Amino acid sequence: MFSIGDFAALGRVSVRMLRHYDAIGLVRPARVDPVSGYRYYAAGQLPVLNRVLALKDLGFSLQQVQAMLDEKVEAGELRGMLRLRRAQLAAEIDASAARLARVDARLRMIETEGHMDTGDVILKSIPPLRVAELSAPASSYDGADITEALTPLYPQLQQRLAALGITPVAPPLAYYLPDPHGPSDESITVHAAFPIGGAVPADAGFDVVELPPIPYAATLVHHGPMAEAFRTGQLIATWIDANDYRTVAPGYAREVYLDCPPDQRKWVTEMQVAVNPAGA
Template identity: 55%
Template sequence: MFTIGDFASLGRVSVRMLRHYDSIGLLPPAAVDPHSGYRYYTADQLGRLNRVIALKDLGLTLAQVRAILDDAVDLVELRGMLRLRRAQLEAQLAADTARLSSVEARLHMIETEGRMTSQDVVIKKIPPIRVAELSEVARSYDGADIGPVLTPLYPELFRRLETAGVNPAGPALAWYDRAEDGDGVVVHAGVGIEEGLAAAGDVAVVELPAITAATTIHHGSMDTADRSLQVLARWIEENDWRPDGYARELYVKYWPEEADKGVTELQLPVRRV
């Protein structure tokens, strides 16, 4: 048997934690010296300790952990619970990583205020375009919310078009609308297709209307697109135009694995003041 100190080291927990688990009946020692009161544990008890820690990491209270263990959760069930928790943590990590990128982009914008680049802004008449598209709703227009929703839509869109035997007729693009209930933003992932094509398998076919847009070329990852949008905003304000909706994004060159090499034309609908 092991002393409480040795058992704590083997289980990578504190002695104080083991004493607490003993006091609530969650993990009593295998034996207690009647004279000294010293607690002793066996190697077999490491299995229960590992289950206690694993279940606690799932977010369960110690009372819930005790109820589950006393009801003899088997290894298969425990493995399933841990895999679910792992998936939840991975999703949270991905969301936090995206939000960190968004924070860094906005921090850079703040740090470069007053010394923005002189990107060329051009007013263009964008003609109507027929596109095949898939859409989902994002929580907000913030890059950290848009990216995880938009990015997976393109592989699925191209997969469905290939299945339907429809060939894209232009670069991919994205555009946005306010959700009808006002809660979030509708994210559209599209690609141009042949004029007159009324259907493209199990994806929607729509015609985007002609717009007058203030345009600029954004180089690099879309995580930093807010910088270019700020250039557009300043140019619009200084030249007596007014924005008329969300910007379209035309992906002139884009590789998901090399996002920093991307070339995107931002097309912000505008009208005269």
């Protein structure tokens, strides 16, 4: 038998919490001294305490926990519930980390307002390009919406190209078009593409598209994760305005992924925005 203090230490909970669990009938002491009123617990009660704490971490109220304990939830079922909750928490952490990165990037952008160097923007002509591509709808041109829709397309496309023995002839790229059939006026279609050459069977499992040439493209190389690509996009926008050009509708940048190591902080991406001289 263990005193309430020792049992609390073994279970990594507070004595106050154990007293509360006793008061509501959730985890009763194994024995209470009739004279002193001291509570004593047995090692065999630790699994019950573990279940209580696990179910609490899953978001259940103490009343719900009591009901589930009365129903004697099996260990396997509880493990499954915990794994699901763990996956949910991990996704929430990833989403929060991505939001924090975007906030940091916006803050850095604000701090450099008025001091942006657009000297590295290059105006060039982009030749026509034949690509294999997969596409998907996205809710908007927001970075998180694009990432969710675009990211799964590249491994699918790579697998289908490899199955046909087709090797891309240039780095992968992405481009975006409005989706007039989407649920809102912000809906777009994302296109994940690899430049290719040679013949492709009709049932390849992907589309083959001839991208037209871009006579004038304001281009700039972006270094870092695509979550921060808006910074490079704003530099291009500043250059376009300062040099008396106008964007060509729909105005979305084409992204050419020059180098994509596992660490996104080391990504190198050329952003290309179609423009025309003012008055053209």
